[in-house]
Amino acid sequence: MREERIILAGFGGQGVLSLGKILCFAGMAENRNVSWLPSYGPEMRGGTANCQVIISDEPVAAPLVSQATAVLAFNEPSLVKFEAEAMEGAAILVNTSLISRKVSRSDVRAYYVPAGELAQEAGSIKATNIVMLGAYMAASNPVDRDIMLGVMKDMFASKSAKLFEVNKKALELGEQFARENA
C-alpha cells in the first residue's frame, strides 16, 4: 500500500495550506484517498500555519500525521517543531531562503532548497510553495507528475495563462534543484 503522510509548515501567507490542498487534489485525481488537517486557532491568524496531508491507497483512518513520510519546512520554527515527526528515511525539505540551520538527524533525506530565490527566478516570490512542491516531487514522487501538472493547470490557468507558466517553471526549478543537490 502506498501512503504519503506529509507535514507542511511555515508562516501564514507562504501558501502552505493551499499547497496541502493541491496535493489533495492530485491524490483525488489519482483516485486515491486524501485528508487535509490544518492547525487552527489564534496562530493561524497571521502567525504560523501548518497542515497535515495524507494521500493513501486505503481509506484514511486518522487524519493526524505521525511517522511523516515528508516534512516541508518553510521557516525555521517549523523545521525545529516538526523534524522529529519524520519517519526514518523520510524527505525533509528545507526552505533555505529563510532557514539557516541544518536538519539535526542523519536518518532522513534532507534537501536544502533556496525556494524563495528559485521562485523569483520563475517569475514570482508567490510561487515559493510550488518550488518546494517541485523539490518534494523529485525527492519522493508522491503523485504522478502529469496529474500534478493537470491539477496546477486547472488551478492557475483559470486565473491567467501567465500564472500557470510561472508556477510550472517554479515546479521545474524545484525538481531540478532537488535532483542536482540530492
Place this chain on the structure above:
Amino acid sequence: MAKILMKGNEAIAEAAIQAGCQAFFGYPITPQNEIPAYFAKKMPKIGRTFLQAESEVAAINMIYGAAATGTRVMTSSSSPGVSLKQEGISYIAGSRLPCVIVNIMRGGPGLGGIQPSQSDYFQATKGGGHGDYHLVVFAPATLQEMADLTKLAFDVAEEYRVPAMILGDGILGQMMEPVEFSDYTPRPKADMSWAATGNDGSKPRSVINSLYMEPSELESMTRDLFATYGIIAERETLVEEYHCEGAEIIVAAYGTVARVVKSVIAQLDKEEGAPKVGLIRPITLWPFPAETFAKAAAQDSVQSFLTVEMSMGQMVEDVQLAVNGAKPVRFFGRTGGMVPTAKEIKDEILSICKGGAR
C-alpha cells in the same frame, strides 16, 4: 456527482442547504466559524435566511421562533456557546419543535481551549438543559458522514418533532476530505400541521408552549415525549461494528477517536501475534447502541472492552451500563484538546493483553 474537497464545517452547511434548511441563526466561535460563513455566503443568493445573532442565547431563540413556523432551521456553535444555548434547547424540546443544532466541540470546562475535544458527551446525550428530555445525537467520524447525518438529522427531527444534534469536534470541523453529496435519499415529508403560521379558523389555533401549570399535564406531556424517545431508540439507533468478529478486545470510540482506533487496528492486523481487536463505533450517541455492546459482551472471544475518548471518561459510563458487568470495561482518555495517538491506544491495548489492570 463528483466528490468535492471541503472542510467538515462546510460539508455540514452544504448538506443543510441541500436538505432544505431555510434559515441559519448563529454566533461566531472557533472552531466552527466556517459554518456561519458558508451560510452567510450562500443563503442570500437562494432567497433564504442567514442572520448573525447578538448572542448564542438569541440565536437559539431565533431558532425556536423559526422552528415554530414549521421551517427547517439550524444553528451551530462550539462547546461554550452550546452551554449558552441550553436554555433554548430545553424550551425547544419541551415545545416539541424540530431543529438541528451543531456542536463542533472544543476543550472545557470554562473557556477551555479551542482544540478538539469530546467532553460535551454528557451535555449532549443526557439532556443538557433543565428538565426531562433528550436530543437525538449524531456523531459523524468522516466528512461524508458529516454531510449525510446532517441531512438525516433534519428528517429525524421533523418526523418525531424533536431537536437533533450533530456532535463533531475541532478536527472534523477543520479537516478536509472529499465529500459526495448525492448519496442521501430524503424521507417523506412529515406532517407539519402543528406549525404556527397564522390561523384562518380552519383548524384550532397553534400554541407553541412548554408551560404546564398542572403537574399531571406536564407529566403526561413528558410521558408522551418519552414514548416518542422509545420509538426513536427502536428505529433510529446507528452503530458501526468494525473487525468485531472473534475479537478479544473491543474498543468503543466515536468521531475522530474512532478514526485513530481504526489506524491502530490496521497496524495490529499486520503484526504477528498481535491481539485481535474490534471497534464498536456509536453513530448515534443518543439513542445509544446498548444492545450492540451487550451482544459483544456475550461473545466468548471477547475478553474486555476499552473505551477511548477525548475526555476524562463520559461515554464509558454508557458502555459500562450496556456491558452490565459481563466483561471488564477499561478507559483511556486524553482531554483539554489533546488527541490520543495511535501509539498510546496501541500501548493501552497491549497492556490490557498482558493482564495489566487499570
Place this chain on the structure above:
Amino acid sequence: MAKTFDRPKALTDKPFHYCPGCTHGIVHRLVAEAIDALGIQEKTIGVAPVGCAVFAYDYFDVDMLEAAHGRAPAVATGIKRVKPENIVFTYQGDGDLASIGTAEIVHAANRGENITVIFINNAIYGMTGGQMAPTTLIGQVTTTSPYGRDPKVAGYPLHVSEMLATTMGAAYIERVSVHDVPNIKKAGKAIEKAFRNQIEGKGFSMIEVLSTCPTNWGMAPVDALGWLKDNMIPQYPLGVYRDKEEEAKAQ
C-alpha cells in the same frame, strides 16, 4: 337595543387571570382592537413573555408562542425572518424586556426587525411577587428593595424608550399610559400605529405602556392609577421618542 361594546374578535373567551385593577387587561384589549381594526387576525403570530402576561397565549385568539424569559424579541425575529408575510408581535413586561432581555430588545431594535413590541412598564416584578425591576423608581419599596430603591446599591430607573430611540434601526418608539380614558385612547392609537407600521414594512416599532400593579404596589386600584400619574409620568415622560418617517419629512 344596539350593542355598543363587545369583546374584540382577537381575544378568546378565556377570562383574564389578572389581579383586580391591573391594567394588563386594558392593554390586551387595545392590542386585540388594533388587530381587529387592521384585519390581520388570520396572519398574526404573538409571542408571550415570562411574567404576569405569561398566559397571554390563552387570551389572544391568534397563533401564539411562549418564549423564555426576555427572549421574545429573538423568537419574534426567528418567526418574522422566515415568515415575513405574517404579523408578529411580542408582549413583554419590564423584568422580561428591560432586565433579562436587554440584549435581545436592543439588537432587535437596532436591526430594525419589522416587528411590533408592546412593553408594559409597571416599575415592579408582578408574577414573582413584587421584586425590584430595572424600572423601579428611586425610593420605591419592593420586596428586594425593602428600604426603598437606593441608586448607590441598585442603580437608576432604566429609560427603555429613550435608549432604544438612539438605535439607528428603530422606526417608531412611543411611551403612553393607561391611567385614564384620554390616555387609554391615545395608547390604543399608538398600538394600532405600531401594527400598521409593520404591515407597511416600516420596521421596528415599540410602544411602552406605563401600567399599574396595585397588588404589589400595595394600593387600591384607583390609588394606583393616581400613583402612576403622580410618580411614574414625571420619571417616564409620555410622548414619541422616535418616528423615522416624521424625521425624514422634517429634513
